[in-house]
Amino acid sequence: MTSTPTPIRRKVLLASAAAGAAAFSSSARAAGRADADGPVKVVYHITQGDAQASRCLGNVRNHLSAEPTAKIVVVGNGAGIDFMLNGAVDGKGAEFAGLVGGLASQGVSFRVCNNTLTNRKIAKDRVLLDAAIVPSGVSEAANLQYREGYAYICP
Incomplete structure (x- = not known):
């Protein structure tokens, strides 16, 4: 009752x-998870290759247009690192390096999973200069989300 x-x-x-x-x-x-006074912090997580990376970079451009102070990190692991390698091109044949460099100059941070590089036997010198190598992409995305209060987006 x-x-x-x-x-x-x-x-x-x-x-x-x-x-x-x-x-x-x-x-x-x-804990840094909801700082209404500071910039929005977002981690974009790429795992599926160049088509997803193209969508993501478009989203990041749009995000910065709407909110120029946003703090954005793009983390790639698995096939999601491919666009951050020298010579990578999108579906239209344009090199990703120019777009990555332009976004990096606006404060976007790009991070590549070292586990993926090791497992796929990709030399570290193939990674774009605008991208940093981190030990684990999955761990990096989780740490940004949990420890540093970043919102998580997987486009």
């Missing part, structure tokens, strides 16, 4: 819920 809370009990429950939400919000902000 369920009882309907009395008006006083309802007020106590609502006040408790509001206090809990405020505490959670404060702890999230303290």
